[in-house]
Amino acid sequence: MFDLINTVMGWLRKTTRSAQTRLGEAxxxxxHAFWDHLxxxxxxxxxxxxxAEEAARAAREQAWAKLADEERDAIIVWCDDLNAQGRLVxxxxxxxxxxxxMTGYVGD
Known part of the structure; x- marks a missing residue:
């Protein structure tokens, strides 16, 4: 009886996966190269x-710099209106x- 148990346990030990195997293969x-690739x-x-965000920000800054003072003032008023509506972002x-x-606030 003990020989049968030892034989079965030996088979089970051989078929169990060790910690070194992953999905049946070593x-x-x-x-690791695939993980590095990902x-x-x-x-x-x-x-x-x-x-892309930096390029878009630079383009907006260039467009702002090209505007005349009157156009800038009009845009600021428009932005104030959008801010009141909650759509400024x-x-x-x-x-x-x-x-x-934010000019004049602490940390400026």
């Missing part, structure tokens, strides 16, 4: 989004409006 360098893709996407010159409105 971990190789290709698994990390690089995620980093590249984040970097591309950041560069969608405006392309939000950063400029905020900088003008």
């Amino acid at each position: 971990p190789d360098d290709h698994v 990390d690089e893709l995620e980093w590249a996407e984040g970097r591309a989004e950041h560069l 969608d405006h392309p010159f939000y950063d400029q409006w905020l900088a003008l409105r």
Whole structure:
């Protein structure tokens, strides 16, 4: 009886997966290379989004710099109206409006 139990337990020990196996195969360098590839893709996407945001911000700043003083004043009044409606964040010159409105506050 004990020989039967030892035999069955031996079979079970051989068929159990060790901590070194992943989905039935030993971990190789290709698994880690794939994970590194995914990390690089995620980093590249984040970097591309950041560069696109910087380019858009630079374009808005150039457009703001090209405006005449009267046009800037009209845009600030328009932004004040949008702020009263709660829709100001969608405006392309939000950063400029905020900088003008925050002048004189602590930390300026």
